[in-house]
Amino acid sequence: MKHPVDVHVGKRIRHRRWMVGMTQQQLGEIVGIKFQQIQKYETGMNRVSASRLWDIAKALQVPVSFFFEGYEAETATADVADVAEGDRQGDLLADKEALELVRSYYAIPEAQRRRLFDLARVLSDVA
The missing domain is CATH 1.10.260.40 (lambda repressor-like DNA-binding domains)
Known part of the structure; x- marks a missing residue:
């Protein structure tokens, strides 16, 4: 076991x-x-x-x-x-898709990544 x-x-x-x-x-x-x-x-x-x-x-x-x-x-x-x-x-x-998303997220330059994070946060609040 x-x-x-x-x-x-x-x-x-x-x-x-x-x-x-x-x-x-x-x-x-x-x-x-x-x-x-x-x-x-x-x-x-x-x-x-x-x-x-x-x-x-x-x-x-x-x-x-x-x-x-x-x-x-x-x-x-x-x-x-x-x-x-x-x-x-x-x-x-x-979940392989979630891992791929995280890997792609961290490949984005930091300033753009922060903006994407803010966008995702706003979208999840709406949903």
């Missing part, structure tokens, strides 16, 4: 890898493992060791703590099945 922490860390690995435009194959080559192992980490099927997480963090240019951001302590005591169901419903960044 998947542990909720492993699932969360895996999602954060996938999210960061995708945000920097890296494939599973490329990340695997950098850290010295096969892409299939990256797949298993990203789904939470395999637990990432501390040293491997260190290597992945270095390859993705983030601190190790990045992979634990957003994980709440009370989740650790929740039933694993409930956590998995909640993750599917509440994980916006699991």
Whole structure:
């Protein structure tokens, strides 16, 4: 059975890898493992060791703590099945379209990005 922490860390690995435009194959080559192992980490099927997480963090240019951001302590005591169901419903960044939108948003120059953000905020208030 998947542990909720492993699932969360895996999602954060996938999210960061995708945000920097890296494939599973490329990340695997950098850290010295096969892409299939990256797949298993990203789904939470395999637990990432501390040293491997260190290597992945270095390859993705983030601190190790990045992979634990957003994980709440009370989740650790929740039933694993409930956590998995909640993750599917509440994980916006699991949606490929949402990730692509975020990546495109950050590719826009900052001044224009701020104007786009303001526009989106106004449009969402109207809806």
